[in-house]
Amino acid sequence: MSVAADGFRTYVDDNLDALGADPEREALVHEGRRMTAGELRDLVYRMARALRAQGIGRGQTVTLLCGNLPETVAARYAANLIGCRVNHLYNKLSAEVQAAIVQDVETRALIVDPRLTERAVEVLDRAPVKDVLILGPAPIGSDLLALAAEQSAEPFPNEARPQDICTIRHTGGTTGHPKGICTSFGQMRNLRGRLPENKGDRHRQLVCTTLAHAAGFLVDSTLNSGGSVVLLEDFDAEAVLATIERERITHLFLLPPLLYQLMDHPNAAHTDTSSLTNVVYGGCQASPTRIADAVRRFGPVLMQFYGQNEAGGISVLKSEDHDVQRPDLLRSAGKVLDGVEVVVRDESGRDLPAGEHGEICVRSDQIMSGYWKQPELTAEVLRDGWLHTGDVGYLDANGYLTIVDRLKDMIVVVGGHVYxxxxxxxxxxHPQVLQSAVFGVRDEDRMERVHATVVRAPGSDVDEQRLRDMVRGERGAMYEPARITFVDALPLTDAGKPDKKQLRLRAEQEAALA
Structure with missing residues (x-):
């Protein structure tokens, strides 16, 4: 058992001990390559020693520019084991934004997926770093795997302390100064304890979204509990369905737009998904109608997890609450997790009673340390131990939490607010609509107008006017969109959320040309 000199154990210690308890079990699968628990554990210790040999250590930043490789998991564990803070870049950001983040977090070493060396060159031209380490042979940097192979795989105690920063995760857009969310090693242990339970050696987690987002936490939970992780590079509905059937996947995490794509794919009807026992969705608002469709397609295996990088886990809507006859429950984010406090407050900071809309505020031992080098912004969202999430919602009399909108997405129109x-x-x-995204666009008078982008079901003929008539009839003129456009698929962010910034930009450009 690996324990630091002061007795503090990190999540990495826990996972390395779990890997060592059954070294022959299959831990990671990637493109037909299968890595055992023992092999992964050894690689982490070897990598950690290789990083230390480069002079990298506690309190420094290691940035990952990596896809969903088994070695990516090992590199994160190795860096955290020696007390480094880890920043994992979203691969689909521009080189300019990636470079700004690399520089901002004071990167000491950049660890690069060999498939991303061209992008690494672009980033390094803008933001040079002391050490460039490649997960394999490449024309730039040093081969970290070769360096690790020269090192011992003997265990050693972690070098982190509870208040040290463990991860810096960036969020909040692709322009301006990015927000780096800092989580300490102590908070990482708390967070892992609030994730959906993944127990048993038959648990097989499929990862098909970036390890830089929520999927990374699920990998940690799975490996800790004795399960196996199957890694896909990105989401592709056909590939995901085939992998579920071939690998007998039991656990799956998807953002709602990706879940919709999965169940709408033609292969879904004849793919054997009976192995699935837990399909977790979250990360952005889900449609009750589409979630009901998913329950009918995959069975009573769905669970919604609501959380934020800033706040950790907040609430869960369990599988037994996924009643297709109860759209009010499907609309909610479930009940607040044990150990988490939630209040709903108005603009003056007054706690609101059940049913009233306000900002969701959270208090728990998972809340971030703060935003990296942004004390004023940290003070704005962290007040008296409460995190102000920026989400608008309400708690009902039975304790179910419902998210209505993001404060920044709420559209202010004449006569009120459009959620x-x-x-x-x-x-x-509407039976002919698969997905939609609603956002506000300012006109020449700087007034916000409601816009919607819609993905129609195959073969449907519903048009803009019919949808506008439906909205006006159901919700009134205030909610009626000024414009509805139709697309084959919604643009998504790197994490898999609808990219409303891109949709808004498109609408503004179209308006300028009109």
């Missing part, structure tokens, strides 16, 4: 998720729910309820 984008409520309008999306209504549009998605």
């Amino acid at each position: 984008t998720t409520e309008l999306e729910d209504l549009l998605n309820s």
Whole structure:
């Protein structure tokens, strides 16, 4: 058992001990390559020693520019084991934004997926770092795997302390100064304890979204509990369905737009998905109508997890609450997790009673340390131990939490506020609509107008006017979109959320040309 001199254990210690308890079990699968628990454990210790040999150590930043490789998991564990803070870049950001982040977090070493060496060169031209380490042979940097192979795989105690920063995760857009969310090693242990339970050696988790996002936490939980992780590089509905059947996947995490694509794929009807026992969704608002469709397609295996990088886990809507006859429950984010406090407050900071809309505020031992080098922004969202999430919602009399909108997405129109998720729910309820995204666009008078982008079901003929008539009839003129456009698929962010910034930009450009 690996324990630091002061007795503090990190999540990495826990996972390395779990890997060592059954070294022959299959831990990671990637493109037909299968890595045992023992092999992964040895690689982590070897990598950690290789990093230390480069002079890298506690309190420094290691940035990952990596896809979903087994070695990516090992590199994160190795860096955290020696007390480094880890920043994992989203691969689909521009080189300019990636470079700004690399520089901002004071990167000491950049660890690069060999498939991303060209992008690494672009980033390094803008933001040079002391050490460039490649997960394999490449024309730039040093081969970290070769360096690790020269090192011992003997265990050693972690070098982190509870208050040291463990991870810096960036969020909040692709322009301006990015927000780096800092989580300490102590908070990482708390967070892992609040994730959906993944127990048993038959648990097989499929990862098909970036390890830089929520999937990374699920890998940690799975490996800790004795399960196996199958890694896909990115989401492709056909590939995901085939992998579920071939690898007998039991656990799956998807953001709602990706879940919709999965169940709408033609292969879904004749793919054997009976191995699935737990399909977790979250990360952005889900449509009750589409979630009901998913329950009918995959069975009573769905669970919604609501959380934020800033706040950790907040609430869960369990599988037994996924009643297709109860759209009110499907609309909610479930009940607040044990150990988490939630209040709903108005603009003056007053706690609101059940049923009233306000900002969701959270208090728990998972809340971030703060935003990297942004004390004023940290003070704005962290007040008296409460994190102000920026989400608008309400708690009902039975303790179910419902998210209505993001404060920044709420559209202010003449006569009141339009909650984008409520309008999306209504549009998605139309039998010929698969998905929608609602957002505000300012006109020449700087007034916000409601816009919607809609993905129609194959073969449907519903048009803009019919949908506008439906909205006006159901919700009134205030909610009626000024414009509805149709697309084959919604653009998504790197994490898999609808990219409303891109949709808004498109609408503004179209308006300028009109």
